[in-house]
Amino acid sequence: MITRSMHNIFKSKQLNLVTKHPLPETVELFNVTQALSNPQWRTTMSSELTALMRHDTWELVPCSAFIKPVGCKWVSRVKRHPDGSIDRFKARFVAKGYNQRPGLDYTNTFSPVVKPATIRFILTIVVMHGWNL
Helix, strand or coil: CCCHEEEECCCCCCCCCCCCCCCCCCCCCHHHHHHHCCHHHHHHHHHHHHHHHHCCCCCCCCCCCCCCCCCEEEEEEECCCCCCEEEEEEEEEECCCCHEEEEEEEECCCCCCCCCCHHHHHHHHHHHHCCCC
Protein backbone atom coordinates (compact mmCIF):
# COMPACT_ATOMS: atom_id res chain seq x y z
CA MET A 1 0.00 0.00 0.00
CA ILE A 2 1.40 3.35 -1.00
CA THR A 3 0.47 6.33 1.14
CA ARG A 4 0.96 10.07 0.72
CA SER A 5 3.45 10.22 3.59
CA MET A 6 5.70 7.73 1.76
CA HIS A 7 6.02 10.31 -1.03
CA ASN A 8 6.45 13.22 1.42
CA ILE A 9 3.00 14.60 0.66
CA PHE A 10 1.44 16.11 3.76
CA LYS A 11 -1.82 17.98 4.13
CA SER A 12 -1.48 20.93 6.47
CA LYS A 13 -3.76 20.89 9.48
CA GLN A 14 -6.01 23.85 10.00
CA LEU A 15 -7.00 24.95 13.47
CA ASN A 16 -10.17 27.00 13.66
CA LEU A 17 -11.20 28.57 16.93
CA VAL A 18 -14.77 29.80 16.92
CA THR A 19 -16.69 30.69 20.05
CA LYS A 20 -20.16 32.03 20.54
CA HIS A 21 -19.08 33.95 23.63
CA PRO A 22 -15.91 35.98 24.08
CA LEU A 23 -13.19 34.31 26.10
CA PRO A 24 -13.30 35.44 29.75
CA GLU A 25 -10.46 37.18 31.47
CA THR A 26 -8.20 34.92 33.49
CA VAL A 27 -8.71 35.01 37.25
CA GLU A 28 -7.22 31.59 38.02
CA LEU A 29 -4.74 31.36 40.87
CA PHE A 30 -1.25 30.01 40.88
CA ASN A 31 -0.29 30.55 44.53
CA VAL A 32 -1.64 31.78 47.86
CA THR A 33 0.14 35.14 47.58
CA GLN A 34 -1.91 35.99 44.49
CA ALA A 35 -5.09 34.90 46.28
CA LEU A 36 -4.47 37.10 49.30
CA SER A 37 -3.98 40.13 47.06
CA ASN A 38 -7.45 39.66 45.52
CA PRO A 39 -10.40 40.60 47.81
CA GLN A 40 -12.76 38.07 46.20
CA TRP A 41 -10.38 35.18 46.82
CA ARG A 42 -9.58 36.45 50.33
CA THR A 43 -13.31 36.44 51.20
CA THR A 44 -13.75 32.95 49.77
CA MET A 45 -10.77 31.59 51.69
CA SER A 46 -11.96 33.24 54.90
CA SER A 47 -15.42 31.69 54.61
CA GLU A 48 -13.85 28.26 53.97
CA LEU A 49 -11.70 28.50 57.11
CA THR A 50 -14.70 29.72 59.13
CA ALA A 51 -16.75 26.72 57.98
CA LEU A 52 -13.93 24.31 58.87
CA MET A 53 -13.64 25.79 62.37
CA ARG A 54 -17.42 25.81 62.90
CA HIS A 55 -17.71 22.10 62.00
CA ASP A 56 -14.71 21.03 64.15
CA THR A 57 -13.05 19.50 61.09
CA TRP A 58 -9.66 19.03 62.70
CA GLU A 59 -7.99 18.95 66.07
CA LEU A 60 -4.57 20.42 66.77
CA VAL A 61 -2.34 18.13 68.79
CA PRO A 62 1.26 18.53 69.93
CA CYS A 63 3.78 17.15 67.47
CA SER A 64 6.31 14.60 68.71
CA ALA A 65 9.91 14.48 67.54
CA PHE A 66 9.35 11.22 65.60
CA ILE A 67 6.24 12.22 63.63
CA LYS A 68 6.27 14.56 60.67
CA PRO A 69 3.15 16.79 60.55
CA VAL A 70 0.74 16.46 57.63
CA GLY A 71 0.87 19.47 55.34
CA CYS A 72 -2.07 21.37 53.88
CA LYS A 73 -2.69 23.31 50.71
CA TRP A 74 -5.30 25.53 49.05
CA VAL A 75 -7.17 24.20 46.02
CA SER A 76 -8.99 26.93 44.10
CA ARG A 77 -11.33 27.03 41.12
CA VAL A 78 -13.37 29.65 39.34
CA LYS A 79 -16.84 28.25 38.67
CA ARG A 80 -18.41 29.66 35.53
CA HIS A 81 -21.85 29.88 33.95
CA PRO A 82 -22.35 28.23 30.53
CA ASP A 83 -21.84 31.62 28.85
CA GLY A 84 -18.38 31.98 30.46
CA SER A 85 -19.28 34.58 33.08
CA ILE A 86 -18.06 33.98 36.63
CA ASP A 87 -20.54 32.17 38.89
CA ARG A 88 -18.43 32.00 42.05
CA PHE A 89 -14.97 31.55 43.44
CA LYS A 90 -14.39 28.22 45.17
CA ALA A 91 -11.48 27.55 47.53
CA ARG A 92 -10.85 24.43 49.59
CA PHE A 93 -8.24 23.93 52.31
CA VAL A 94 -7.18 20.29 52.11
CA ALA A 95 -4.65 18.02 53.77
CA LYS A 96 -1.95 16.50 51.64
CA GLY A 97 -3.38 13.00 51.88
CA TYR A 98 -0.43 11.32 50.20
CA ASN A 99 1.59 11.98 53.39
CA GLN A 100 -0.95 10.39 55.74
CA ARG A 101 -0.63 6.92 57.20
CA PRO A 102 -3.63 4.92 58.49
CA GLY A 103 -3.64 4.40 62.25
CA LEU A 104 -1.02 7.09 62.79
CA ASP A 105 -2.32 10.25 61.12
CA TYR A 106 -5.98 9.21 61.06
CA THR A 107 -8.16 6.37 62.30
CA ASN A 108 -11.54 6.69 60.55
CA THR A 109 -12.68 7.99 57.21
CA PHE A 110 -16.19 9.34 56.89
CA SER A 111 -17.93 11.02 54.01
CA PRO A 112 -21.54 12.12 54.62
CA VAL A 113 -22.37 12.30 50.91
CA VAL A 114 -25.39 10.56 49.42
CA LYS A 115 -26.27 10.76 45.76
CA PRO A 116 -29.87 11.78 44.98
CA ALA A 117 -30.17 8.73 42.69
CA THR A 118 -29.48 6.45 45.68
CA ILE A 119 -32.24 8.06 47.74
CA ARG A 120 -34.70 7.75 44.84
CA PHE A 121 -33.75 4.09 44.45
CA ILE A 122 -34.35 3.33 48.16
CA LEU A 123 -37.68 5.18 48.16
CA THR A 124 -38.77 3.28 45.03
CA ILE A 125 -38.09 -0.05 46.76
CA VAL A 126 -40.04 1.09 49.84
CA VAL A 127 -43.02 2.13 47.72
CA MET A 128 -42.95 -1.07 45.65
CA HIS A 129 -43.06 -3.25 48.77
CA GLY A 130 -45.59 -1.02 50.54
CA TRP A 131 -43.43 -0.66 53.62
CA ASN A 132 -44.25 2.06 56.11
CA LEU A 133 -41.30 3.92 57.48
